[in-house]
Amino acid sequence: MQTPQPIVKDMVLIGGGHSHAIVLRMWGMNPLPGVRLTLITEASDTPYTGMLPGYVAGFYRREECYIDLRSLAQFAHAQLYLDRAIGLDLEQNQVLCANRPPVGFDLVSIDIGSTPALPALAVPSASSIPAKPIRELLERWEQVVERITQHSQLYRLAIVGGGVGGVELSLAIQHHLQHILQSTGQPRSNLEMHLVQRDRVLLPGHHAWVQRRFQQILAERGVQVHVGTEVEQVKSDGDRSEIRCQSGLVLDCDYVFWVTQAAATDWLGKAGLAVDDRGFIQVHQTLQSVSHPQVFAAGDIAAMVEQPRPKAGVFAVRQGKPLYQNLQNALLGKPLQPYRPQKRYLNLIGTSDESAIVSRGFLFGESRWLWRWKDRIDRQFMARFRDFPPMTSMNVTDATAPAPMYCAGCGSKVSSSVLERVLARIPTQPNRTSALILIGLNAPDDAAVVQIPSDRVLVQTVDYFRTLTNDPFVFGQISANHALSDIFAMGATPHSALAIVTLPYALPAKTEETLYQLLSGAVKVLHQAGADLIGGHTTEGTELAFGLSCNGLAVADRLLRKSGMQPGQVLILTKALGTGTLFAAQMQHQTNPHWIDGAIGSMLQSNQAAATCFLNHGATACTDITGFGLIGHLLEMVNASQVSVEIDLTTIPALDGALETLQRGIFSSLHPANHQAARHIQNSAQFSHHPRYSLLCDPQTSGGLLAALPLEQANDCLAALKALGYDRSQPIARVVSREVDGGAIVLV
Numbered sequence: 001m002q003t004p005q006p007i008v009k010d011m012v013l014i015g016g017g018h019s020h021a022i023v024l025r026m027w028g029m030n031p032l033p034g035v036r037l038t039l040i041t042e043a044s045d046t047p048y049t050g051m052l053p054g055y056v057a058g059f060y061r062r063e064e065c066y067i068d069l070r071s072l073a074q075f076a077h078a079q080l081y082l083d084r085a086i087g088l089d090l091e092q093n094q095v096l097c098a099n100r101p102p103v104g105f106d107l108v109s110i111d112i113g114s115t116p117a118l119p120a121l122a123v124p125s126a127s128s129i130p131a132k133p134i135r136e137l138l139e140r141w142e143q144v145v146e147r148i149t150q151h152s153q154l155y156r157l158a159i160v161g162g163g164v165g166g167v168e169l170s171l172a173i174q175h176h177l178q179h180i181l182q183s184t185g186q187p188r189s190n191l192e193m194h195l196v197q198r199d200r201v202l203l204p205g206h207h208a209w210v211q212r213r214f215q216q217i218l219a220e221r222g223v224q225v226h227v228g229t230e231v232e233q234v235k236s237d238g239d240r241s242e243i244r245c246q247s248g249l250v251l252d253c254d255y256v257f258w259v260t261q262a263a264a265t266d267w268l269g270k271a272g273l274a275v276d277d278r279g280f281i282q283v284h285q286t287l288q289s290v291s292h293p294q295v296f297a298a299g300d301i302a303a304m305v306e307q308p309r310p311k312a313g314v315f316a317v318r319q320g321k322p323l324y325q326n327l328q329n330a331l332l333g334k335p336l337q338p339y340r341p342q343k344r345y346l347n348l349i350g351t352s353d354e355s356a357i358v359s360r361g362f363l364f365g366e367s368r369w370l371w372r373w374k375d376r377i378d379r380q381f382m383a384r385f386r387d388f389p390p391m392t393s394m395n396v397t398d399a400t401a402p403a404p405m406y407c408a409g410c411g412s413k414v415s416s417s418v419l420e421r422v423l424a425r426i427p428t429q430p431n432r433t434s435a436l437i438l439i440g441l442n443a444p445d446d447a448a449v450v451q452i453p454s455d456r457v458l459v460q461t462v463d464y465f466r467t468l469t470n471d472p473f474v475f476g477q478i479s480a481n482h483a484l485s486d487i488f489a490m491g492a493t494p495h496s497a498l499a500i501v502t503l504p505y506a507l508p509a510k511t512e513e514t515l516y517q518l519l520s521g522a523v524k525v526l527h528q529a530g531a532d533l534i535g536g537h538t539t540e541g542t543e544l545a546f547g548l549s550c551n552g553l554a555v556a557d558r559l560l561r562k563s564g565m566q567p568g569q570v571l572i573l574t575k576a577l578g579t580g581t582l583f584a585a586q587m588q589h590q591t592n593p594h595w596i597d598g599a600i601g602s603m604l605q606s607n608q609a610a611a612t613c614f615l616n617h618g619a620t621a622c623t624d625i626t627g628f629g630l631i632g633h634l635l636e637m638v639n640a641s642q643v644s645v646e647i648d649l650t651t652i653p654a655l656d657g658a659l660e661t662l663q664r665g666i667f668s669s670l671h672p673a674n675h676q677a678a679r680h681i682q683n684s685a686q687f688s689h690h691p692r693y694s695l696l697c698d699p700q701t702s703g704g705l706l707a708a709l710p711l712e713q714a715n716d717c718l719a720a721l722k723a724l725g726y727d728r729s730q731p732i733a734r735v736v737s738r739e740v741d742g743g744a745i746v747l748v
């Protein structure tokens, strides 16, 4: 029997910055067996700094200059936790996050970038925009562009900070906004721009020629440059910001962009890490923290104590490879290798007219060719995160301890101590009286015992599936929503649930971490629904899988059955379709990360409020849309009710990206089986080329509810569903008697 490689170490990357993007790519090509890699980062993509000014200038599309961290994490077989780290517990070795349970690690690496050091009162607002985080800058920039496109008036903008970033951003903003003024018929004079610089020159540290040339270009483009003056005071009422400078200059602005000296978040120092006087993590040349050997850092957030370097994307990129090597060395117990950053580096600074200036010590010059060169370098860099190479080799050196032997004689059960520790850590139901749970997890026995009130019936269901996300906390939530949907579809109230878990082979501490994340997610959803986890069974296997057997209570004659549809009724669907095709596409690296974010957001939405809403609006039949797709589940209703339905295909809501992936022929593995049900569509041949036709067969995970209700209630119900947050809910079909259409399902 082959021994599966168990998880023996956890390595966590905080922040999806440039260095970590490179680490992930290299890890994907050459992983360390037995090491579980987890990326905790705020969003599923991250901007590449080299193309940022070009994006602001309007030269690049968004997808050209963002690294898709979902796809990258998938390539690296890494878990992806989308969250903001807010602290570190260096005693317990845990990362504290804003919206999820703490994440344990053996080794952690931090690449979270920096923020501009803002003067007092320069709080971010609609008119006061820090250049970092870049993600937020770009989101705000899109709002600025929209406003200026739509409203013709005088706009006064100030950029504070005259380093490379400030100068390049000023030129990019000026270029794009002048283009907008021109294309919307507004006068050039509608834009007034100022660049405020504390130092006496722009681009300090660069050759005088470069400084003069930029001063000249800015003047030619109408940007007023104020050097040798520092912003002393900022007044911001949200809509406008007024800046007052030492020189007496006062600018009342529509927008102020802060591209000032970099600052660090405060939770690193608070965690006890050695940081410099600006709060950046002090690291050796090996990129290891000077105070905590289990911590590494790279990019802007790291301060190399032996060889300090400026905060620049070029260093974050260069540190990627040595960081990867030293993380692997640390995991393997090998000596770390020092990284010697170059003293000078080539600056290729775009001038936003498809030309660039090169600056490196005494080397300088300007040409259109330089821009084309820079553009090629940047595009080649980004291509590395789209076209993944094959895995080159598997580092066969054992990461740590010898792999334990696995036998199945014990039923592959997870040890009781692991289970006990996890159950002690997950929260208990806060407001529950638990009167109906006679024996549950608070006093575990061989089985749970529940009391069923005499006026209620017990509604039971079970679901179980392999993980479809690389985040067990999210998977736990999705699974619980999916399982509870059957209870909601019956018009029942959730009561309790039993869990069945398959955990990947791992050392006990690693098993505990997975189970903790998974059950924390499931329990969060169960508790929100008013249900208790009362027991379960855990086992080990090759991959994570999870299921719940849920109990609900209902009044017998208020059950919503599939057989309750009546002619004249309307069918409302509460969620958009497309999870099957989107996750199939993700496996092939054929999605954009926001499509998957949207699909996960939809799967995380509970059907509970929708079910109550349907009951309040006279629904007589309901089902939840899951593995058999809309067509399969609808067919069950149609057959049980002995009616026909007419589906308006144009109304079927699709998740973002689902129509594109279906059009590319990307189908979930269950799709062909679901397609068998399409033979019950009377006129399928006529519609089989309709772009939404394939959506009917797409299997869903944690899909929406489909309910039949009287025509006269439909509008009110729809409005109520939208108010409850089911924005994609939609009437999709009407019920007719079988005699009218003579077939089960008709497309119109």
Ligand SMILES: Cc1cc2nc3c(=O)[nH]c(=O)nc-3n(C[C@H](O)[C@H](O)[C@H](O)COP(=O)(O)OP(=O)(O)OC[C@H]3O[C@@H](n4cnc5c(N)ncnc54)[C@H](O)[C@@H]3O)c2cc1C
Pocket (backbone or CB within 6 Å): 014, 015, 016, 017, 018, 019, 020, 040, 041, 042, 043, 045, 046, 047, 049, 050, 052, 053, 083, 084, 085, 086, 111, 112, 113, 114, 131, 132, 133, 134, 135, 164, 165, 166, 168, 169, 259, 298, 299, 300, 301, 311, 312, 313, 314, 315, 316
């Ligand atoms: C306008 C402008 C222009 C610039 N132009 C250049 C240039 O031309 N060349 C150059 O070399 N440099 C340039 N820079 C500097 C460059 O942007 C930074 O040096 C570079 O982005 C640093 O990369 P990083 O990997 O350290 O962090 P970042 O690129 O900032 O990445 C940090 C990542 O971590 C995530 N994150 C942050 N906080 C958390 C948290 N608490 N929890 C989880 N995730 C988190 C973020 O979402 C992000 O994905 C420019 C900067 C600006 C503002």
